[in-house]
Amino acid sequence: MKFAVSLARALVGAAILLSQQTVHAQAPKDAFVIGGVVPLSGAYALLGTSMQKGADLAVEQRGKVLGKPVKALWEDSETKPQTSVQKANKLLAGGVSVLFGDGASGQTLAIMPVADQRKVPLIVTTSAADQITGSARNKYTFRTSNLAFMETRMAAEYVKKVGLKSVYVVAVDQPVGRDTWATMKASLTAMGVKVAGEDFAAIGSQDYSVIIDKVAKSGADGLFIVTTGADTITLLKQAGQVKLGNKVKIFGTGFLDDDAAMAVGPDVVGVKTVARYHFSYDTPTNKAFVEAYRKKYDEWPNAYAGHAFDGINWFMDVVEKTGSWDSEKWVAAFEGSTHTNSLFGPRQMRACDHQALGVGLWAEAVKGTAPQPALMLKVTDTFPPAGLFPDCPK
Amino acid sequence: MSVVLIGLSIGMLLFLLAAGLTLVFGLLGVVNFAHGSLYMLGAYVAFQLVTWTGNFWLALVIAPIIVGLVGGILEYFTLRPLYGRDAAYQLLLTFGYILLIEEFIRMAWGVNFKSLNPPPGLAGTTEIFGSTVTDYRIFIIGFGTLLSIALFYVIERTRIGIVVRAASVNSAMVSCLGIDVGRVRTGVFVAGTMLAAISGVIAGPLLPLKLGMSFSIIIDCFMVVVIGGLGNIRGAILGAMLIGMTRAVGQQFAADWIFLLTYALLIVTLIFRPEGLFNVKVRQA
Amino acid sequence: MKRILLLLLLMLCLAPIVIQDRGHLYFMTLIMIWCVFAIGYDLVFGVTGLLSFGHAAFLGVGSYVFAFIVIQNPALFPLAVIAAGLAGGAIALIVAALALRLSGIYFSLMTLAIAELLFFAASSPLRALTGGEDGVTGVPRPRFLGLDFLDDTKFYQLVLGFFALALYVSLRLRNSPFGQALKGVKLNEVRADQVGFNVKRLKLAAFAVSGVYAGVAGALLGSLMQFVNPQGLHWSTSGDVVIMTLLGGIGTLFGPVLGVVVFEVLKETLSSYTIHWYGILGLIFIVATMYMPNGIHGVLVSMRAGLVREKKP
Numbered sequence: 001m002k003f004a005v006s007l008a009r010a011l012v013g014a015a016i017l018l019s020q021q022t023v024h025a026q027a028p029k030d031a032f033v034i035g036g037v038v039p040l041s042g043a044y045a046l047l048g049t050s051m052q053k054g055a056d057l058a059v060e061q062r063g064k065v066l067g068k069p070v071k072a073l074w075e076d077s078e079t080k081p082q083t084s085v086q087k088a089n090k091l092l093a094g095g096v097s098v099l100f101g102d103g104a105s106g107q108t109l110a111i112m113p114v115a116d117q118r119k120v121p122l123i124v125t126t127s128a129a130d131q132i133t134g135s136a137r138n139k140y141t142f143r144t145s146n147l148a149f150m151e152t153r154m155a156a157e158y159v160k161k162v163g164l165k166s167v168y169v170v171a172v173d174q175p176v177g178r179d180t181w182a183t184m185k186a187s188l189t190a191m192g193v194k195v196a197g198e199d200f201a202a203i204g205s206q207d208y209s210v211i212i213d214k215v216a217k218s219g220a221d222g223l224f225i226v227t228t229g230a231d232t233i234t235l236l237k238q239a240g241q242v243k244l245g246n247k248v249k250i251f252g253t254g255f256l257d258d259d260a261a262m263a264v265g266p267d268v269v270g271v272k273t274v275a276r277y278h279f280s281y282d283t284p285t286n287k288a289f290v291e292a293y294r295k296k297y298d299e300w301p302n303a304y305a306g307h308a309f310d311g312i313n314w315f316m317d318v319v320e321k322t323g324s325w326d327s328e329k330w331v332a333a334f335e336g337s338t339h340t341n342s343l344f345g346p347r348q349m350r351a352c353d354h355q356a357l358g359v360g361l362w363a364e365a366v367k368g369t370a371p372q373p374a375l376m377l378k379v380t381d382t383f384p385p386a387g388l389f390p391d392c393p394k
Numbered sequence: 395m396s397v398v399l400i401g402l403s404i405g406m407l408l409f410l411l412a413a414g415l416t417l418v419f420g421l422l423g424v425v426n427f428a429h430g431s432l433y434m435l436g437a438y439v440a441f442q443l444v445t446w447t448g449n450f451w452l453a454l455v456i457a458p459i460i461v462g463l464v465g466g467i468l469e470y471f472t473l474r475p476l477y478g479r480d481a482a483y484q485l486l487l488t489f490g491y492i493l494l495i496e497e498f499i500r501m502a503w504g505v506n507f508k509s510l511n512p513p514p515g516l517a518g519t520t521e522i523f524g525s526t527v528t529d530y531r532i533f534i535i536g537f538g539t540l541l542s543i544a545l546f547y548v549i550e551r552t553r554i555g556i557v558v559r560a561a562s563v564n565s566a567m568v569s570c571l572g573i574d575v576g577r578v579r580t581g582v583f584v585a586g587t588m589l590a591a592i593s594g595v596i597a598g599p600l601l602p603l604k605l606g607m608s609f610s611i612i613i614d615c616f617m618v619v620v621i622g623g624l625g626n627i628r629g630a631i632l633g634a635m636l637i638g639m640t641r642a643v644g645q646q647f648a649a650d651w652i653f654l655l656t657y658a659l660l661i662v663t664l665i666f667r668p669e670g671l672f673n674v675k676v677r678q679a
Numbered sequence: 680m681k682r683i684l685l686l687l688l689l690m691l692c693l694a695p696i697v698i699q700d701r702g703h704l705y706f707m708t709l710i711m712i713w714c715v716f717a718i719g720y721d722l723v724f725g726v727t728g729l730l731s732f733g734h735a736a737f738l739g740v741g742s743y744v745f746a747f748i749v750i751q752n753p754a755l756f757p758l759a760v761i762a763a764g765l766a767g768g769a770i771a772l773i774v775a776a777l778a779l780r781l782s783g784i785y786f787s788l789m790t791l792a793i794a795e796l797l798f799f800a801a802s803s804p805l806r807a808l809t810g811g812e813d814g815v816t817g818v819p820r821p822r823f824l825g826l827d828f829l830d831d832t833k834f835y836q837l838v839l840g841f842f843a844l845a846l847y848v849s850l851r852l853r854n855s856p857f858g859q860a861l862k863g864v865k866l867n868e869v870r871a872d873q874v875g876f877n878v879k880r881l882k883l884a885a886f887a888v889s890g891v892y893a894g895v896a897g898a899l900l901g902s903l904m905q906f907v908n909p910q911g912l913h914w915s916t917s918g919d920v921v922i923m924t925l926l927g928g929i930g931t932l933f934g935p936v937l938g939v940v941v942f943e944v945l946k947e948t949l950s951s952y953t954i955h956w957y958g959i960l961g962l963i964f965i966v967a968t969m970y971m972p973n974g975i976h977g978v979l980v981s982m983r984a985g986l987v988r989e990k991k992p
Binding site: 076086 | 700701702703704705706709803806810811812813814816817829831904905906908910911950957
Binding site: 481490491494498 | 730777780781783788789792795799918921922925929955957958960962964965968972
């Protein structure tokens, strides 16, 4: 027994020593280290791996920040907020200069307090929940990508433009789903549009046939979808199979992208959505980015990669301009800064809530022609920033 | 009325999912936690076959055979030594299967979603009771019915079925009669695996194929199996229908209560009739 | 046995001097918290022989109770931990009372069903209270005796204290008449009943104690991550503890500890070296089940027995 325990202790010690040698644990102090907490497995694996690709490209192109090599350390948050917090803590304890991530809004909200307490900047380029720059905002968190408010604004504009009279909503039964719908509902009611029905489906629902049937029978002329990831595909696929798109106009906020469109199949044509980014967006910076990305990864960049590239670049620009290693100076400089070199044309970081202001893209799913994907998004409207963002909190 | 039809198709899908699981448990006493992974594997293999040949029906026949082979290999080399040991070890073992299969699929097909479509003949829709229902769902109802009848017949009426049932009750006696019990067991496991794969192929056109789809359905499977009665095909059908109808009707009229209803049903079943609502044999509690 | 315990704990106590990396300390703290969970779980699973699939329920409930109290005031940490433990124990009693009407796989499935129900309740209907899937953020680290445990080293020592207590209590329980009775129940329930033990009450007691362990572990976990969410109630959390205990060796004092350490360290190191760590972990589980029926502890014991035999002249 005694021996067994001694051996056990030796094993534990060896194990700890072993884990000390892994690259992830050590963050060299003489480099600018970006700690990335992204989902590389689990439901959002595609999202996380894309974020990683975009960020890695930015880091590779940059090479050095403040005269020292810049590198990214990656930890898999497994699409679980608990793991996000654990990995964020691990990276912070290892001494990273800045945190980057996470994927799902719930995960990002979980790691924000951690970054705040350790006083390390956190760059958010994916999660859209309003609270991140709203009720839960903190001094060290910055978001360079879209938020749900702006996306519902665009959707409401679409409703107005097309003149829909009655809208049915299908949303995921999660805070982000419910909150987005609450905002949209207010806009719709203000415009005098009727709400034909509401259905909240559990995340991971396999079968939307009853809901789809309800929509078809409700007399609505529009279907507003607030789902994410695989649920979007399931819903659109099943809706497409009964040709729901012929009866109602299907649209949503940031729920559909090129990859999802491919997974749905031909029935996706005609669905409208906010496009968080598109490789076809015509700016010189974007063209250069898309070319470099295709060269390195042999695929078209999606929104997660695009925003990751853009956000990381923006932050590195800001850091370079301060010329200092003091993170407080970075925070101060980031506020109010303008990213002239953005993929989307100039973007401005608002000081009051650390939300980036920029254009909004509205798109439609269409058939593509080679070498572009067979099914993809086409940007149909560009909304200027004015009127898209919530007022600065008091 | 259309709600009933939709409920039927939901129930049929659930039955297809659960049939293999309940069979393996009832006849082998093994709780195969990797059942969902085999379902996922079936869908992906079918996807690959359709990509190569463009023929859905071919995939429906061949994919289960391939996956069945995988199941047979796993059973022969790793599960056999464990019969008779605690259920906990089966948990650990089948959990190992889950990870292995997930990794294999990740390596072979990557993290992007894949898409399977209904075969050309079934891509249309029909108007029934004022609702538009896809032909594919009607096919699912028909296919599931046929499959359940076939399973029922094999287990209750054929010699193979009798042998299998006898082996589950008293394997020593069966082997005294000159039958290779080991082979019977492997056969049952392979059958369960093939059923899982079939359900994967059938469900494929309705969902995106993705890593982790195994986890989405595992709880559903267990619910059907418990409510219907472990090892009971008839129970599995009825249990699946019950859950399917509850879901459909619930979604139609009282969406917030669906989960609670189904779980309440599960817990009540376990408390008052743990052998399953529809089980004929009374299992020793 | 007590001497070994003291030696082990001394080594762990001195560890922060040697290991400067806060990331490692965080990791070791996490391991110790899981150990508390697993040690408690083994009382039900290894010692009494009941395969519970729903132990996450007690961990999760404990974590929420802890969070609600300690968010009011970080100095309430001791009270919050006790409350979490009691909550875990109470829920465990309820679950056991319901589930013990069944046996075998049905018992296990019942524990799973109840845990799932709680998971769902926390995620959706009760989201106003629990924050739903997004959980409760901003759970403060304890602040009492003039010490702020935001410092990872201090928190490590605090958790080490709990870990030591957990081991000690487990040691005493196993060797006590209560523990012996539980072992008897596992070996032969009918015989135990005939000899005069109240088997039902013994099982309930084992569950309750195990629930207290789980609740405390939940509290510590919430404190470490400064975050609580339904993941603690998820079936994968229940599954994890079963696997860790099995891997390590059920029914032994150090088995669960070994299991937790190996499981977590494997996950960490493997994921650093290869992206295929998932599959390799699967292979390890399969091999372990087939060739290590008594877990790692069993392997160590037989190694030692082999060495002893070798020594014969």
